[in-house]
Amino acid sequence: MKVTIDQDKCVASGQCVMAAAEVFDQRDEDGTVVLLNANPPVELAADVRQAAVLCPALAITVDE
Structure with a gap:
């Protein structure tokens, strides 16, 4: 599994951190x-x- 993020799209909702705090901050x-x-x-x-x-x-x- 390879994860990428687009920080320019991020709206800082924090949903990712709540779902997978080991992967996102x-x-x-x-x-x-x-x-x-x-x-x-x-x-x-x-x-x-x-x-x-x-x-x-x-x-x-x-x-994946």
Whole structure:
């Protein structure tokens, strides 16, 4: 699994962090998404997919 983010699309809703805190974080100054792990382990796959679905800006891409 390969995860990419588009910080320009991010609206800082925090849904990704709530779904997969091991993979996503937010910048303190503006809440923009920060990718902590572009290749998360298989046990986090469902959480990462959920984060991508929940993102209102569609800023997360997951390639299997």
